[in-house]
Amino acid sequence: MTMDNLHSNLDPQMPIAFIGGGNMAKAIIAGLIQHGHNSKSILVCTPSQATRSNLVEQFDIRVHQDNSAAVGFADVLLLAVKPFVIPQVCEEIAPIIATRPNKKLVISIAAGVKHQTLSKKLDNLQRIICAMPNLPSAIGKGLTGMYAPAHSQQQDIDMADSIMTAIGDTVWVKDEQQMSTIVATAGSSPAYFFLFLEAMEKAAIEQGLPKQAANKAVLQSAMGAISMAIDSQHDLPTLRRHVTSPKGTTEQAILAFQHGELDELVANAMHSAAKRAKELSLG
Numbered sequence: 001m002t003m004d005n006l007h008s009n010l011d012p013q014m015p016i017a018f019i020g021g022g023n024m025a026k027a028i029i030a031g032l033i034q035h036g037h038n039s040k041s042i043l044v045c046t047p048s049q050a051t052r053s054n055l056v057e058q059f060d061i062r063v064h065q066d067n068s069a070a071v072g073f074a075d076v077l078l079l080a081v082k083p084f085v086i087p088q089v090c091e092e093i094a095p096i097i098a099t100r101p102n103k104k105l106v107i108s109i110a111a112g113v114k115h116q117t118l119s120k121k122l123d124n125l126q127r128i129i130c131a132m133p134n135l136p137s138a139i140g141k142g143l144t145g146m147y148a149p150a151h152s153q154q155q156d157i158d159m160a161d162s163i164m165t166a167i168g169d170t171v172w173v174k175d176e177q178q179m180s181t182i183v184a185t186a187g188s189s190p191a192y193f194f195l196f197l198e199a200m201e202k203a204a205i206e207q208g209l210p211k212q213a214a215n216k217a218v219l220q221s222a223m224g225a226i227s228m229a230i231d232s233q234h235d236l237p238t239l240r241r242h243v244t245s246p247k248g249t250t251e252q253a254i255l256a257f258q259h260g261e262l263d264e265l266v267a268n269a270m271h272s273a274a275k276r277a278k279e280l281s282l283g
């Protein structure tokens with residue numbers, strides 16, 4: 001689905017409850033509100049008083065310290081805690097969900113935590129969708145990998161898709177195994193790009209550019225390259241060749257990257273992220 005489908009099925013007054021109010025919950029909430037969702041229809045449950053105050057100040061949403069309040073507030077629950085906190089959260093909410101299991105849809109964004117694990121911890125709840133968003137969701141430019149098992153109801157798939165398309169684009173995978181590759185390719189990858197940009201900014205400063213100029217040159221060039229890659233009919237290697245004049249400057253930089261085995265380094269990094277997602281899924 002694409003940004004054109006924004007909120008296609010989402011009633012802006014529909015209650016949505018988040019359990020966990022950290023970076024990713026904030027990103028999704030920012031996206032939802034930016035796209036017209038009523039802030040008072042959003043509840044975040046988190047034990048941290050500081051986080052709750054910050055969320056009220058930033059978004060004027062509802063907050064609660066007790067996770068069980070989420071189940072009473074909304075039929076759509078978004079689990080946005082760290083993977084290791086999931087068992088505790090499930091223990092808290094499972095008995096309340098069990099009183100009305102057909103009413104509740106749980107969407108989990110916890111990296112690596114499998115559908116089956118969640119279902120088991122939520123007293124065999126079937127209405128669960130696994131989603132793997134990324135941080136640019138905060139500005140409506142996220143990419144969320146989504147998985148629902150074959151028995152899922154279409155209305156749940158549509159609901160989860162509507163929430164996530166409010167903050168960017170979605171990609172559905174049929175095989176849950178592929179979610180670990182989604183983590184490596186989209187969930188974690190904004191950090192790779194930031195790291196690369198940091199390295200470029202640092203090198204430009206070392207070569208003598210003032211920090212502000214270095215930052216602007218790096219970010220604007222990255223934005224230009226990404227926009228071109230999205231809009232162009234050419235594939236990525238062709239675009240790269242358009243920049244790389246024979247015996248020119250770019251060629252020297254590309255050779256240095258190749259000498260440093262960039263492809264292998266990237267593949268190793270992504271393999272490590274996917275492996276970690278699989279390890280988390282065993283918990």
Ligand SMILES: NC(=O)C1=CN([C@@H]2O[C@H](COP(=O)(O)OP(=O)(O)OC[C@H]3O[C@@H](n4cnc5c(N)ncnc54)[C@H](O)[C@@H]3O)[C@@H](O)[C@H]2O)C=CC1
Pocket residue numbers: 019020021022023024025045046047048051067080081082083085088089109110111112132133134135187188
């Ligand atoms: N940060 C990112 O770019 C992405 C994160 N994720 C996933 O999103 C989830 C959340 O990650 P972040 O937002 O980065 O973490 P975070 O550490 O920023 O936020 C976690 C939140 O959970 C709250 N919390 C801790 N214990 C709790 C409990 N017992 N009950 C309720 N709330 C509790 C904390 O107060 C905090 O608000 C993780 O499972 C992560 O794998 C997924 C995609 C991207």
Ligand SMILES: O=C(O)[C@@H]1CCC=N1
Pocket residue numbers: 111183187188
């Ligand atoms: O680093 C993490 O574990 C989370 C999941 C994807 C992005 N951040």
